[in-house]
Amino acid sequence: MSANNVKPFTVFVEGNIGSGKTTFLEHFRQFEDITLLTEPVEMWRDLKGCNLLELMYKDPEKWAMTFQSYVSLTMLDMHRRPASTPVKLMERSLFSARYCFVEHMMRNNTLHPAQFAVLDEWFRFIQHNIPIDADLIVYLKTSPSIVYQRIKKRARSEEQCVPLSYIEELHRLHEDWLINRIHAECPAPVLVLDADLDLSQITDEYKRSEHQILRKAVNVVMS
Numbered sequence: 759m760s761a762n763n764v765k766p767f768t769v770f771v772e773g774n775i776g777s778g779k780t781t782f783l784e785h786f787r788q789f790e791d792i793t794l795l796t797e798p799v800e801m802w803r804d805l806k807g808c809n810l811l812e813l814m815y816k817d818p819e820k821w822a823m824t825f826q827s828y829v830s831l832t833m834l835d836m837h838r839r840p841a842s843t844p845v846k847l848m849e850r851s852l853f854s855a856r857y858c859f860v861e862h863m864m865r866n867n868t869l870h871p872a873q874f875a876v877l878d879e880w881f882r883f884i885q886h887n888i889p890i891d892a893d894l895i896v897y898l899k900t901s902p903s904i905v906y907q908r909i910k911k912r913a914r915s916e917e918q919c920v921p922l923s924y925i926e927e928l929h930r931l932h933e934d935w936l937i938n939r940i941h942a943e944c945p946a947p948v949l950v951l952d953a954d955l956d957l958s959q960i961t962d963e964y965k966r967s968e969h970q971i972l973r974k975a976v977n978v979v980m981s
């Protein structure tokens with residue numbers, strides 16, 4: 759709850775791997791009225807000395823369930839984390855966990871149907887028993903070929919084996935969820951930004967969302 763005990767205006771920042779979510783979030787670090795929760799990748803890379811991210815990429819059939827279970831726990835922790843500011847920006851959510859990553863791993867049989875069923879039951883239970891809603895989703899829309907080049911350039915070691923086909927499938931799943939709305943539960947209105955733009959041009963795109971987010975923040979504070 760923010761200072762005046764009102765739920766903060768909550769934004770999920772969603773997009774493919776390499777779509778610029780961290781850069782987008784860092785743009786908002788300049789505002790003191792916003793709490794930023796970036797993806798806890800470092801927790802996934804070091805759980806009691808185990809690099810679950812690396813294990814998952816190296817042997818998906820063996821580790822996808824373990825990895826996605828822990829990702830969901832860390833995302834639930836972020837959803838539940840109180841914010842003392844009128845606005846809370848989160849990098850990804852339990853929704854992209856379920857509708858993009860877990861969905862992909864089920865469709866390509868990285869997750870056994872029994873494992874998928876367990877993860878889906880957890881998602882449904884949380885969705886019906888714990889408030890994890892949002893007020894806005896910012897979707898950093900990208901072209902798979904562009905983010906694939908960024909991933910190569912970024913050279914995050916665990917991702918070097920990621921094929922373009924995986925990025926294309928994740929793109930389709932983000933489009934199905936956020937644009938084609940195939941899942942009934944889309945938790946909030948979606949603001950689509952053109953995240954193919956390179957860093958020099960993308961600030962104007964950020965400013966478009968800045969206005970919408972900060973204006974809402976004023977409403978929260980005034981309410």
Ligand SMILES: Cc1cc2cn([C@H]3C[C@H](O)[C@@H](CO)O3)c(=O)nc2[nH]1
Nearest residue numbers: 775799829833850851854855859917
């Ligand atoms: C919610 C959620 C985020 C997330 C990220 N990842 C991977 C994609 C990237 O390589 C890395 C950091 O986003 O973790 C995943 O496999 N499953 C996920 N689920």
